[in-house]
Amino acid sequence: MDLAPTSTRAAGTVTVRPGRPLAGTVRVDGSKNAALPLLAAAASVGRAVRLSGVPASADVQRMLGLLERSGYRVARPVAEPGTVIVAPDKRPATAPDLTDATRIRASYYLVAPLLAAHGQAALPWPGGCQIGDRGMELHFAVYEAFGDAVLLDESGYRVLAAEQSRDEVTLTLPFRSRGASVAAICRAVVAGSLLELGNPNLSPETTGVLAALRAAGWTAHADSRKITLVPPPGVASESAVWAVPGDKIEAGTLACAIAATGGEGRVEGVHGPDLTVLADLLNWAGVPVTLAADAITVHPTRAVSGRPLRAIASLTPDGLDADFEPALMALALTLPGTHTFADDINPGRHGNLLPQLTRLGAVIEELSPTRCRLTGPQRLTGTTVRATDIRTGSALLIAGLTARGTTTVSGLDQLRRGHADLPAKLRALGADLTDVPR
Template identity: 25%
Template sequence: MGTFQIEGGHQLQGKIQPQGAKNEALQILCAVLLTSEEVIINNIPDIIDVNKLISLLDNLGVKIQKLGKGSYSFKSDELNLDYLQSEQFKKDGSGLRGSIMIVGPLLARFGKGYIPKPGGDKIGRRRLDTHFEGFINLGASFRYNKEERFYGVEAPNGLKGKYMLLEEASVTGTANIVMAAVMAEGTTTIYNAACEPYLQQLCKMLNSMGAKISGVGSNLLVIEGVTALSGCEHTILPDMIEIGSWIGLAAMTKSEITITNVNWEMLGLIPTTFKKLGITIERRGDDIFIPAHNEGYEVQSFIDGSIMNISDAPWPGFTPDLLSIILVVATQARGSVLIHQKMFESRLFFVDKLIDMGAKIILCDPHRATVIGHDFHSSLKATTMSSPDIRAGISLLIAALSAKGTSTIHNIEQIDRGYEDIEARLKSIGAKIERID
């Protein structure tokens, strides 16, 4: 189990380039299964979760060739579908939540798809009902083996388009249903569809392959089925969660940092939400410039003077993946803020580690925490802690980089799941961080 040792309390300076978007990559990689032709994908992040999915595709028989840093060629013309019934597949699939999205493409192209109950972050209940209810609406039969925790869907006579209203705007659920519906007979209409940038990118890629999807960017998608898809080349967006992480890091460490090539148009409410904490964010072309906040930053109030409340919501609302960062940054703000994590009931349970570091946080219930900022009058204290999940892990790393003294973070594989070569990139802007195996 890996460990980071961090000497905190240093101001950082320089430029940092965000990696390719993890959540988009997991969807896009599954979409290569929809065609027998070559698909080239650029800007793939070199992180554990994405590499696990690439390995799973390799075991399934996808021909994979690395073309350069972050660029790969995929060709799914001779798949080994027997792998889906193997013990190795049960092991590979259960270690990665994103593996659920291979089911839609396999169902569309081969009339069957299987997956063991997938893993992922332990941040609360994460139902799969949306995925399988969507497949059932398209005409697939569903079965679940409770003993082996194994899901299966089959449509030997093909899928048929249908109108469906999703119970929740699940990003991965919408992606899975869209990938199944692009080759279904007739027209599929999906209402209350997720419309995150990741999903928009997937739809744009599928349309470039010959799919007929309209309504991209809205919560109403209309899909006219086609009989086959062709190859394409696609470039993944910069990771907006990483961009938000670097904004938080700059504020907490009073650092002057430029985040390059961020694709501003796809950031949504992220810059606005950080500005609510008093953080100065300047747009310079397609870069974000964060000046050194040597005088601190002050939380805004609502127009009526009431305490600021920052909560998550489906896109175009504020992404839940950045609430942990917002919470950490608020610990050194001037003023107080209520953080409301609506979507996952276990995501705030890492705050006890911040309290141990001296943060003033009241955990009201599993979904809400009130943060009373220090205004840098007292620094967080260095400590030893363990990373419970990807987003909590990067939040604790930011806290450690701002704290006085040397902190230790165990279980950093959780951070590696979502952040590429993070210690080298942080060192390049002056961070004192070492990896100990």
């Protein structure tokens, strides 16, 4: 399966120059973080699912290709860009070799579809962004709770489905892992089991899967204490219709870029309430933003507050999504005050991000490998930097818009794993970004 055109033809390097404040209206793509678990759930329900809003980001397109190789039919209606239909297909005689699944960090979402198709799943250890080990122990505990066997070696892991499905599975997570929560939900769908999952992750990406399953006939209830998932009374054959929500991380990144340049603009196509924590942080720092049902608007800043930002990533239901933190750090370099950042969820992220910002002249004090602080505003100077992961790439684009001179950002293939074409959206707001030919 070919990747989306933006993944193969766009330049891997751009030059960024400061200019006028960003302004205008732009619309985000569908969310990679939401699309991947929805695709896994779609392949787990045992019937056709029509999914709209599927982004052209490289990781999502690669996931579609892996599902095809795993024994699923993936159709892309020509008249409906961004729509795919995922349905069971004739299964190969043997389970596929998916060693190249290591190219995406969320390859673990393939376990449930593979168990449904083949009764076993053999996958490499997760790859993708090098932002710390993707701990799989909690995922394995989920599968063992369903009676599955888990086998490990240096190259990866195998999950062998239980010979007989369990009618009811109850387990409690030691922490609110999004990946393990989705793994438990999809495994319950494949098994047709009633699931009671304690201490669940309640991010929009998880609750979005539950909403999709409700539309497919499942009964789902979620609160901060537990998720309860009950299978439908019979076997449904009609197709389901789901939608991928707009990318909240892309919307937050664009809002930070507008604010960093002192501009004003509106970012549409996102569920506004998903940005509440981000909006509260920006308003606290004196960057006025308002949320609508489907948009975030950044208003002109008359006087920033000088109050410190505390961008502390958290898995709690009302916590800050870790993927907002890099963009907020780039913005904080333009704001007065001493600002604190922490991402204990992705322990390798600061090791990627901070050295690149330092190349631009940023002065950032590392308090630990996952915590840092900085005092702004700081004056950055353009130089050559590299997007070593998705979120580092987006933060460097923001920083380049505020630096003196020209900033050259390479490694945009990493950025396109999560965003089909973030530079194009920045250009639509007036950013001076120029592709460097390969």
